[in-house]
Amino acid sequence: MLRVESVVKSFGGFKAVNGANLEVGAGEIVAVIGPNGAGKTTLFHLITGHLSPDSGRILFKDREIAGLPPHVLCRMGITRSFQVVNIFQRLTVFENVQIAVLSRERKTFRIFSAVQGMAAEEVHSILRNVGLYEQRDVESDLLSHGDQKVLEIAVALGGKPELLILDEPTAGMAPEETERCIRLIRKLSDEFGLTILFCEHDMGLVFEIAKRIMVMVRGGTVVQGSREEVRRNREVQDAYLGETGEC
């Protein structure tokens, strides 16, 4: 579904992403791991159009998408959540998801119809699925950090994506919240058939839910393969798992 081929992106003299390769098949859960500063978030920014690559190719369903703006990519079926909470703080939980749904339905230019109650059914069902239904009328700024991260995902779901990209979905979460988030990601994959690409520091989580794993070090891809392949890879052990001791 998604293919990234030797993509390069540099800021000034620093090559944040340097020859990254990635392949995500339809329906898969794929994780990107790597030490801090390996270029994971930059790679995601490149895929979702928030940055455009200096060279290399990014293909989504066999179409070249490198350099397309985010709102176009979203309409093609790629949406994402962010590492740092990125929601509409002054709007309620319901409204946060509602905007995403309205945007997908191309209704955001309607000036004289009342927004109240629009797309309510779909928004409610998304909120029930992620477990935020009870808090639907709470201003999103007032949610706990864990709930805000879940809302992140809910907003992304409002776009009915085919490919959902999650940038460290559990960053800063309490253990029980992490547990809940894992269940949610599983559910999205199993029940809704979403293709999910995510990056994460929590190795337990990665090896638990990702079917395939791509390892990035210093902007480049070290290896991409199944859990076993990655675990066995000597280079990975040296460069990442052994050294940082996070495994």
Add this chain to the structure above:
Amino acid sequence: MKKTHVALFLLLAALCSLPLFLPRFYTYIAAIVLLTALLATSLNLAIGYGGIYQFHHAVFYGIGAYGTALMLTRTPMPAALGLLVGPLVSALLSLVMGVICIRLSKLYFGMLQISLGSLVWATVYRWYSFTGGDDGIHGIPLPDRIATPDGAYYYTLAVTALCFFAMHRIVGSPFGKTLQGIRDNPVRSSAIGVHVKAHQLVALVIAGLFGGVAGSLFVVVNNSVFPDMMFWTFSLEVLIMCLLGGMYTFFGPLAGASILVLLRVFVSVYTQYWSLLLGAILTLVIIFLPDGVLGYAVRRFRPGEGRRA
């Protein structure tokens, strides 16, 4: 919600009866308050709801007024057309300036807008043969029905009420909600498929249009126009109205505009340093009521709903 409706109805009824017992001068002041409130609320569409740094909103007010005034004095067209053309010209100007400025974000947008707006002001200020230069245009002929003080007041009241209704609809529309989303988080908005700049541009045009309507009302109420209407310091004053009343409430700018206009009228009777008092009040509001006067009231009396714009 019901309570708000009752309050609005009472307010409207009170405003309708004002000319019955107020002296002529105060009816005039009331009309100025109304159209200034419309101006401030139109600015708030861009700045409070859209998060766009609209720093030179008075230009659209001024162009709306000049457009109307020039139509009324220099063309044989019916007056109704003049009152309509003014706001349309200002919407058009808003579109042109918007297209140029929108590529910049935040403060840079505001700075460029001030520069372009000042060019417009300078043109109006200097072009004696067409705009009357720094003298402005006086004694603008109006249809009999709205030429009397009471007529002008009721016309202003009706148009302002209509515009408030329309703006309230816009704020509560899918477009309005999306705009608030962009204000809170433009990056996320684009990530969910919203074309951020296109929405902001539409918001600017709408704000310019209603600002222009306020300008055309000024022609009706004051019978004259002058370049100071679109000098940048006045833009600042309108911005202060929004801050004072509360940018994240719909009626905040109305409150702010009322306070500012009345303050100027009544305090300047006693001292020419009325802006000193304004400065003190503004400082206190910013320190103690960061959501503005109305924002504070809403928060206080409707907890939980407080910060909803």
